[in-house]
Amino acid sequence: xxxxxxxxxxxxxxxxxxxxxxxxxxxxxxxxxxxxxxxxxxxxxxxxxxxxxxxxxxxxxxxxxxxxxxxxxxxxxxxxxxxxxxxxxxxxxxxxxxxxxxxxxxxxxxxxxxxxxxxxxxxxxxxxxxxxxxxxxxxxxxxxxxxxxxxxxxxxxxxxxxxxxxxxxxxxxxxxxxxxxxxxxxxxxxxxxxxxxxxxxxxxxxxxxxxxxxxxxxxxxxxxxxxxxxxxxxxxxxxxxxxxxxxxxxxxxxxxxxxxxxxxxxxxxxxxxxxxxxxxxxxxxxxxxxxxxxxxxxxxxxxxxxxxxxxxxxxxxxxxxxxxxxxxxxxxxxxxxxxxxxxxxxxxxxxxxxxxxxx
Amino acid sequence: xxxxxxxxxxxxxxxxxxxxxxxxxxxxxxxxxxxxxxxxxxxxxxxxxxxxxxxxxxxxxxxxxxxxxxxxxxxxxxxxxxxxxxxxxxxxxxxxxxxxxxxxxxxxxxxxxxxxxxxxxxxxxxxxxxxxxxxxxxxxxxxxxxxxxxxxxxxxxxxxxxxxxxxxxxxxxxxxxxxxxxxxxxxxxxxxxxxxxxxxxxxxxxxxxxxxxxxxxxxxxxxxxxxxxxxxxxxxxxxxxxxxxxxxxxxxxxxxxxxxxxxxxxxxxxxxxxxxxxxxxxxxxxxxxxxxxxxxxxxxxx
Numbered sequence: 148x149x150x151x152x153x154x155x156x157x158x159x160x161x162x163x164x165x166x167x168x169x170x171x172x173x174x175x176x177x178x179x180x181x182x183x184x185x186x187x188x189x190x191x192x193x194x195x196x197x198x199x200x201x202x203x204x205x206x207x208x209x210x211x212x213x214x215x216x217x218x219x220x221x222x223x224x225x226x227x228x229x230x231x232x233x234x235x236x237x238x239x240x241x242x243x244x245x246x247x248x249x250x251x252x253x254x255x256x257x258x259x260x261x262x263x264x265x266x267x268x269x270x271x272x273x274x275x276x277x278x279x280x281x282x283x284x285x286x287x288x289x290x291x292x293x294x295x296x297x298x299x300x301x302x303x304x305x306x307x308x309x310x311x312x313x314x315x316x317x318x319x320x321x322x323x324x325x326x327x328x329x330x331x332x333x334x335x336x337x338x339x340x341x342x343x344x345x346x347x348x349x350x351x352x353x354x355x356x357x358x359x360x361x362x363x364x365x366x367x368x369x370x371x372x373x374x375x376x377x378x379x380x381x382x383x384x385x386x387x388x389x390x391x392x393x394x395x396x397x398x399x400x401x402x403x404x405x406x407x408x409x410x411x412x413x414x415x416x417x418x419x420x421x422x423x424x425x426x427x428x429x430x431x432x433x434x435x436x437x438x439x440x441x442x443x444x445x446x447x448x449x450x451x452x453x454x455x456x457x458x459x460x461x462x463x464x465x466x467x468x469x470x471x472x473x474x475x476x477x478x479x480x481x482x483x484x485x486x487x488x489x490x491x492x493x494x495x496x497x498x499x500x501x502x503x504x505x506x
Numbered sequence: 507x508x509x510x511x512x513x514x515x516x517x518x519x520x521x522x523x524x525x526x527x528x529x530x531x532x533x534x535x536x537x538x539x540x541x542x543x544x545x546x547x548x549x550x551x552x553x554x555x556x557x558x559x560x561x562x563x564x565x566x567x568x569x570x571x572x573x574x575x576x577x578x579x580x581x582x583x584x585x586x587x588x589x590x591x592x593x594x595x596x597x598x599x600x601x602x603x604x605x606x607x608x609x610x611x612x613x614x615x616x617x618x619x620x621x622x623x624x625x626x627x628x629x630x631x632x633x634x635x636x637x638x639x640x641x642x643x644x645x646x647x648x649x650x651x652x653x654x655x656x657x658x659x660x661x662x663x664x665x666x667x668x669x670x671x672x673x674x675x676x677x678x679x680x681x682x683x684x685x686x687x688x689x690x691x692x693x694x695x696x697x698x699x700x701x702x703x704x705x706x707x708x709x710x711x712x713x714x715x716x717x718x719x720x721x722x723x724x725x726x727x728x729x730x731x732x733x734x735x736x737x738x739x740x741x742x743x744x745x746x747x748x749x750x751x752x753x754x755x756x757x758x759x760x761x762x763x764x765x766x767x768x769x770x771x772x773x774x775x776x777x778x779x780x781x782x783x784x785x786x787x788x789x790x791x792x793x794x795x796x797x798x799x800x801x802x803x804x805x806x807x808x
Binding site: 300323 | 539541585586588589591592593595596599600601603604607608610611721722725728732770772773774775776777779780781782783784787788
């Protein structure tokens, strides 16, 4: 094996692995608590990438308006779930037909008002490092809203219905981005980078940044889970929801927090991928499934497992194209997924076999 | 809108209704969420197209497409049907994607992303199927036979056993049923009919490429099953016709008032399918006949 190429492949593996690990954390944390696969998580990642793109580039005004509408409707949904209506308005509830109309009317007005500030997100060109902030914010809102709209009402139902709902969300979000941005591939407008030379391999500054940011974010997440009160409560809920409830932890709030943190990580990953590669509405599905595979490899529900799993998938994919044609690169993760599910469904770090994967 | 156009939409709807009914056998009767149904569809389409391109008549290629797809169903079933619920769904999704990637990269056989072109039209002895009306007659007969066979299968002791397995696997096992074998057989049969549908698709479109069989295709079929009602064959057929007919109707009726660019049509189609899936799951788990899938947890966790 050529030494230069080997170094290059290892670097590529670490870059891809960091991204997969960040997304896999979202899958694994949600699975740890709710025991269902949040299929729409890949789409949260995709929306994060697009939001950063919108903030960092100058869009034609039509696209900017469409995206502003998307954001403002998201915010209105968020407000609907968080801000209680003033009392006087709640009296309207007895009028069965007026009340929904009234809510829709208010929502429309608020959304319309919000589109104006959001319009400038698309028109103005923010620096890329700043663009990650709206991406994080939007993804947090999105994760929160998805859970409130779809997953909370179905939590007592069978898990398969949650899964199908998540597929529905995934399709809807993809369709929205397809409608707003079209199916063509987009990329951030930025100057071409001079590749740095590292042991004979070439790496761009952005890629160095990806490696460091992904590691930094993961370290911060570990610290958060270990030392903060919320982090401890989250781990408690993951461990045993009932007991956590008994000792006074607000489990509903913790579930929302898990969705928000998972979406935050996905937003960071989305921005990094968007900057380094390019964007298209179906980017979420492939990264999502690879990240899910990473979570399975590491033992789903296990946070450390997701980290190692992410890097494992990154390596398997990038080293794998040494041996097979590169067109099959995307199939590697799927093969690993099926093989893992068949032979070691608890993953390499899954501590207990209690989570029966088998029928 | 000419009659020929209407007939060609109906032909596609017939193909999708076979797909929906066959998937209903797996999801509705056996309770297994299969997200890789488009893979069997693809295998059927490619098998039939390749066979007829080397000169084998449609009448032989059609069953052969079904049989090859069914063998792949057997392969998928034998390996992954031990998995439960959403894990099985993910494994089947992985299978579907692997099949698509292989079709895309096996240039020697499938011409890769270029796709297969000039797939011959079905012909019997001297008679070649040409107009949409001929296709409609032929496909209507095939679809009717398929529905009839599947209906018979569903109402047989085999179908009832599948339902029993779906409702309570442990009870079915304790009654001496080989649960695994029943599930594999269900997938085998479903894959066979999906292969038949694939063959019909290849010969009516006469052009196939790997990207006609993406994950989205599988979810559309799942949406038909979910909306039509689990274990409800008639419902699946109606849902297939509605979901295929709707975008066409949309194209002609709505666009008169609101002009949409052609590129937006795929997006709107996806949006509506997604919203229908979510809506069905959230608001009408009883009404649209999907109550079997969305049982309360207390009634037993499949």
